[in-house]
Amino acid sequence: MQPRPEIDAMKLYAPGTSVEDAEKATGHVRVIKLASNESLWGPSPQAIQSAQKALASVQYYPGMQPPALVAALAKTHQISSQMILVGNGADEILRVIATAYSEPGTSILYPHPSFSAYHHSARLSGADPRPIGLRPSGENDLQAILNAIDGTTRVIYLCAPNNPTGGMISRRDWASFLAEIPKTVLVVVDGAYQEFMEEESAPDFLEAVRQGHPVIVVRTFSKLYALAGLRIGWAVAPPSVITALNKTREPFSLNAIGAQAATASLEDHEYFAWVLQETRNARSHLVEMLTSRGISHFSSQANFVTMKSPEEDERMMANRLLQQGFVVRPTTSFGLPGYLRVTVAPKNILDDFMRAWDQLKGE
Ligand SMILES: Cc1ncc(COP(=O)(O)O)c(C=O)c1O
Structure with a gap:
């Protein structure tokens, strides 16, 4: 049996790795997913x-x-x-x-x-x-x-x-x-x-x-x-x-x-006005951290920032970050090789993420 040729030629959608899969793969008890632009502040x-x-x-x-x-x-x-x-x-x-x-x-x-x-x-x-x-x-x-x-x-x-x-x-x-x-x-x-x-x-x-x-x-x-x-x-x-x-x-x-x-x-206007402000502030914080390190990135008006990977193969860098407990998204499947997309999260999480990044770069 053959599907339609268009379907046959299509690639399966590549979703961000789930927290469960990442925890299983790394043995970490608390993996933070910054790969699918979900809100880490959670619902109302x-x-x-x-x-x-x-x-x-x-x-x-x-x-x-x-x-x-x-x-x-x-x-x-x-x-x-x-x-x-x-x-x-x-x-x-x-x-x-x-x-x-x-x-x-x-x-x-x-x-x-x-x-x-x-x-x-x-x-x-x-x-x-x-x-x-x-x-x-x-x-x-x-x-x-x-x-x-x-x-x-x-x-x-x-x-x-x-x-x-x-x-x-x-x-x-x-x-x-x-x-x-x-x-x-x-x-x-x-x-x-x-x-x-x-x-x-x-x-x-x-x-x-x-x-x-x-x-x-x-x-x-x-x-x-x-x-x-x-x-x-x-x-x-x-x-x-x-x-x-x-x-x-x-x-x-x-x-x-x-x-x-x-x-x-x-x-729930009050809650989402707060989440929005927090997200925008955290986005500025992430951009400041990237800028001060000279990491090239796209200017973003969304709840993510896409940055140049220090590793030539960005999947390798994503994998190394995963071993540190952070799931990020290599943008290869979007047609943008060499970059990693990171979801904006509360500032303390972004600080931990940047520390892991610095440590990997220092190795
Ligand atoms: C640009 C864009 N449009 C649509 C969607 C899908 O949104 P939904 O979860 O409502 O299907 C996404 C999800 O990541 C997205 O990035």
């Missing part, structure tokens, strides 16, 4: 309480779209609930977009190096995947993307801040990009890390959707809200796009526990 206690309550009703199917969560997102972001879609992580939504909007004979543009879901989604839909190089700063190159649009282009994925570099899109670049986009192309802004960006310089991507541009903004509860294990993502798009995506997705892909936890998270 109110979210956990709500999830526990939701366990009492798991004999029922979840709603296709959870009304309380959709209403809470609509209120928080001042957007009509007809323009909101909630899905099984941002991943599901990113994939369903390609299925709904492209087919063999069409093409999909996306930044490279970047998140693997764009290439993967294009392949699954049978469209031609067309990667477009980043700017040297690690930002999506919007001009190069515009230049690559042709009659076959149906979907453009953008990643802002970009994973794995952390580069943003400037307000000016976004405005001129929007002005040039043909109406036949759907622009997907993957904003998985948008909570962490510096607001003063960031474009208002949701405003483009409110104004009726062919744009879909995809977000997640996996990062700032620390609900990665409960798989809740959401998107904002014109109502016609939401309808097409609802027809394409599995009706019950969401789980009711995740939906409850996400809704409660949106109410």
Whole structure:
């Protein structure tokens, strides 16, 4: 038996090593995972309480779209609930977009190096995947993307801040990009890390959707809200796009526990304002430590920083850090060899991490 040739040619997704596997491999009793941009501050206690309550009703199917969560997102972001879609992580939504909007004979543009879901989604839909190089700063190159649009282009994925570099899109670049986009192309802004960006310089991507541009903004509860294990993502798009995506997705892909936890998270403003401030402060702290050591790194507006590995083979350095109890992410699988991506964590953890790094360099 043979799968479709596109599936046969695809590589399996390479996730960050789990804490369990790392502990087994090293014999360490406490391994710290800085490899998948999860929040080490953890979820809101109110979210956990709500999830526990939701366990009492798991004999029922979840709603296709959870009304309380959709209403809470609509209120928080001042957007009509007809323009909101909630899905099984941002991943599901990113994939369903390609299925709904492209087919063999069409093409999909996306930044490279970047998140693997764009290439993967294009392949699954049978469209031609067309990667477009980043700017040297690690930002999506919007001009190069515009230049690559042709009659076959149906979907453009953008990643802002970009994973794995952390580069943003400037307000000016976004405005001129929007002005040039043909109406036949759907622009997907993957904003998985948008909570962490510096607001003063960031474009208002949701405003483009409110104004009726062919744009879909995809977000997640996996990062700032620390609900990665409960798989809740959401998107904002014109109502016609939401309808097409609802027809394409599995009706019950969401789980009711995740939906409850996400809704409660949106109410816990105080906790997440604190986590956000802590994350930004810790990111500056990490950048200062890298700068003072002369370690070259990308300027990041996300909850991770990607730095040059001192070892020529970054997998070797990652392995040596693992022996010290830290799981980090070599960015080779993203198409960026020679670098390591490190999740921003509380300052004391970052200090321990840097000590381990210094010790390895000194050996
Ligand atoms: C850029 C980007 N988009 C989407 C996702 C997936 O988010 P979710 O957990 O909501 O599927 C990730 C996860 O790491 C990511 O880095």
